[in-house]
Amino acid sequence: MSQFYPFIFEQMQEWDKEILITNKNKYTFRDLHSKVEEFIHFLQQHGDVKAKKIAILTPNLFPYLSLIIAINHLGGTVIPLNPQLKNDDLASILSLIEPNIVFTVEEVNGVPTKRIIKDSLTKNDISAVMFTFVEEEVEVEQLYGTKDSNIKEEIDFIVCTSGSTGLPKGIKLSARAIKKWTEALKWGLELEKKDQIFLTIPITAAYGITWLLTCLRNGVQMVIPESFDMPIVLQLLRSNHCNKLNTTPSIFKGIYIFSKQLNIKGLENISLCALAGEQVSADLVETIKDLKSCRIINSYGLSEQGVLMYTNDIRSEAVEWSMAKGNQYKVDNMSENGIGELMIKTSYGFDGYYLNDGMTQEVLSKDGWFATGDLVTINEQGKIHIVGRKKQIIKKGGVQVIPTEIELFLNKHPKVVNSAVVGIPHTVYGEEIIAFIVPKAECTLEEIFSYLRKNIANVKIPGKVMKISELPIIQGKVDKVTLRNRAIEYCAEE
Structure with a gap:
C-alpha cells in the first residue's frame, strides 16, 4: 500500500511555512504533521484499522485532510463523503459501502448529519463505530449489527458518487x-x-x-x-x-x-x-x-x-x-x-x-x-x-439529440444566463426534450422558442422550456438527475 505520509513529510524542510489558509484559520506544515500524528495515535487506541472501511463526513477541511493522511498511513480504506449529499443519496452510499468506522459531525447547515448516518447504519444492520466531532472533543459510539465486513482486497480510497443515473457507485483508487x-x-x-x-x-x-x-x-x-x-x-x-x-x-x-x-x-x-x-x-x-x-x-x-x-x-x-x-x-x-x-x-x-x-x-x-x-x-x-455526454443523449422519435448542442445555443441568447437540457419519457416520441433556463432579464418563452426555431432543427426544439432561478449543482456539476425528476413531476401534473 502506497502512503502519503512520507510523500508529504519525508523531505520536509519548511515546517513553519503556512501551507493551508481558510477563512477560519491558517495552518503550517508543522500544524498538519501534529494533527496527523494525533489522529494516528487516536486510531491506534481504538484498535487496528488495517483493511477497515473508514468514512469521513465533515465540512471542516483541516481535520478532514489530516484524517486522510492518518488513515492511509495505518492501512485503512478512506471513504470521503460529501457533506452536501441529499439524505437519500447519503443513505444509498452508506448501504453500498457498509463502513466499519465513520467520522462525522452533529449537523451540517442545520441538517442532522449524525442522526441520518446512525439511522441508515442501524436500518441496514451494519456494525460500526461512530466518531463524532463535538467542538474539540470526539464522542465515540458503537453500533451493533450483523454486518461487519472488512475489505478482502487492498484499497486505498473508495470515492463515492451518486452518478449520472442517480445510482451510487464507489470508485476504487490507489494512493x-x-x-x-x-x-x-x-x-x-x-x-x-x-x-x-x-x-x-x-x-x-x-x-x-x-x-x-x-x-x-x-x-x-x-x-x-x-x-x-x-x-x-x-x-x-x-x-x-x-x-x-x-x-x-x-x-x-x-x-x-x-x-x-x-x-x-x-x-x-x-x-x-x-x-x-x-x-x-x-x-x-x-x-x-x-x-x-x-x-x-x-x-x-x-x-x-x-x-x-x-x-x-x-x-x-x-x-x-x-x-x-x-x-x-x-x-x-x-x-x-x-x-x-x-x-x-x-x-x-x-x-x-x-x-x-x-x-x-x-x-x-x-x-x-x-x-x-x-x-x-x-x-x-x-x-x-x-x-x-453519451449517457445524456436524448432519443426523440428515432433521432439522437445531444443536449449540449441545445444548451450552447440557449446560452448564447442575450437574456439567458445558463441552461440545462434533459430528456424525459414520452409515449409517442420515446423521449421528449425539456430545457431549463436561468433568465438574465425578463423574457417570454415565445422569445426563446422563436430563437431556437431560427437556429436548430425542429426535432431538437424542446417540448417545454422552464424558467429556474438557478441550476442545481452537485459535486461541481449540474445535477441533471434532479432536473429530470422535476421535469417529470411537472409534466405529470399538467
Missing part, C-alpha cells in the same frame, strides 16, 4: 494513482513552490483530494474558503495575494461580477486560472473578455482516470485540448457526422467500481482502454472537441 495524478496538475498549472493558489474545489471528490495532495507535495500554499459567502471569498482572495486560481466556470463568473459590483479587487494578481467541472459557456467568455491580467484555461478529467487534458485560453479563436503526458486517446464508434466516444488509456487509472465488476467491465477493456462516456470530434490536426 499510487493519485500520486501520479498530482504530476498532471503540477504540469497543467505550471506550479512552483512560490505560488499561492486559490481553490474552490469539491474536497471529497477524487479531483479535490488530488489537488490537496498536489499542493502539499510541492509546497504550494493553498487558500480555500470553507463557506461560500462572496464578500468573504473576495476578501480571502485579495488579502492573500493569490497568483493562481482553480474553480468552476460558474464560481469564476460570480467572483468576477461581484468583484466589479462591490469594487473589491482580488483578481488583479491572478496570472493563470484553470476551470473545471462544468461546460464553459459563451456567456462566461463574453463576461470576462475584458479580464486581460490572466490566462484562463479549461481542464478535463475523470474520477476514474485523473486529470487528462487542458485547453489553451478559452477566449482564443480556436480552443483546443492538449493531452497530459503519458495518456493515449482514440475515438470509438464514430458516426457519419464525425462524432464518437472518447477512449482513454493511462498507466494510472482506477481499480474498478466497488462490488460492481459488471460496471467495471462495461467501461474498461481488457487491454486498458477506458470509455469516458464523452462524445467528441477530432479535427484534421488531431485536436479534440467535446460535444456532449
Whole structure:
C-alpha cells in the first residue's frame, strides 16, 4: 500500500511555512504533521484499522485532510463523503459501502448529519463505530449489527458518487494513482513552490483530494474558503495575494461580477486560472473578455482516470485540448457526422467500481482502454472537441439529440444566463426534450422558442422550456438527475 505520509513529510524542510489558509484559520506544515500524528495515535487506541472501511463526513477541511493522511498511513480504506449529499443519496452510499468506522459531525447547515448516518447504519444492520466531532472533543459510539465486513482486497480510497443515473457507485483508487495524478496538475498549472493558489474545489471528490495532495507535495500554499459567502471569498482572495486560481466556470463568473459590483479587487494578481467541472459557456467568455491580467484555461478529467487534458485560453479563436503526458486517446464508434466516444488509456487509472465488476467491465477493456462516456470530434490536426455526454443523449422519435448542442445555443441568447437540457419519457416520441433556463432579464418563452426555431432543427426544439432561478449543482456539476425528476413531476401534473 502506497502512503502519503512520507510523500508529504519525508523531505520536509519548511515546517513553519503556512501551507493551508481558510477563512477560519491558517495552518503550517508543522500544524498538519501534529494533527496527523494525533489522529494516528487516536486510531491506534481504538484498535487496528488495517483493511477497515473508514468514512469521513465533515465540512471542516483541516481535520478532514489530516484524517486522510492518518488513515492511509495505518492501512485503512478512506471513504470521503460529501457533506452536501441529499439524505437519500447519503443513505444509498452508506448501504453500498457498509463502513466499519465513520467520522462525522452533529449537523451540517442545520441538517442532522449524525442522526441520518446512525439511522441508515442501524436500518441496514451494519456494525460500526461512530466518531463524532463535538467542538474539540470526539464522542465515540458503537453500533451493533450483523454486518461487519472488512475489505478482502487492498484499497486505498473508495470515492463515492451518486452518478449520472442517480445510482451510487464507489470508485476504487490507489494512493499510487493519485500520486501520479498530482504530476498532471503540477504540469497543467505550471506550479512552483512560490505560488499561492486559490481553490474552490469539491474536497471529497477524487479531483479535490488530488489537488490537496498536489499542493502539499510541492509546497504550494493553498487558500480555500470553507463557506461560500462572496464578500468573504473576495476578501480571502485579495488579502492573500493569490497568483493562481482553480474553480468552476460558474464560481469564476460570480467572483468576477461581484468583484466589479462591490469594487473589491482580488483578481488583479491572478496570472493563470484553470476551470473545471462544468461546460464553459459563451456567456462566461463574453463576461470576462475584458479580464486581460490572466490566462484562463479549461481542464478535463475523470474520477476514474485523473486529470487528462487542458485547453489553451478559452477566449482564443480556436480552443483546443492538449493531452497530459503519458495518456493515449482514440475515438470509438464514430458516426457519419464525425462524432464518437472518447477512449482513454493511462498507466494510472482506477481499480474498478466497488462490488460492481459488471460496471467495471462495461467501461474498461481488457487491454486498458477506458470509455469516458464523452462524445467528441477530432479535427484534421488531431485536436479534440467535446460535444456532449453519451449517457445524456436524448432519443426523440428515432433521432439522437445531444443536449449540449441545445444548451450552447440557449446560452448564447442575450437574456439567458445558463441552461440545462434533459430528456424525459414520452409515449409517442420515446423521449421528449425539456430545457431549463436561468433568465438574465425578463423574457417570454415565445422569445426563446422563436430563437431556437431560427437556429436548430425542429426535432431538437424542446417540448417545454422552464424558467429556474438557478441550476442545481452537485459535486461541481449540474445535477441533471434532479432536473429530470422535476421535469417529470411537472409534466405529470399538467
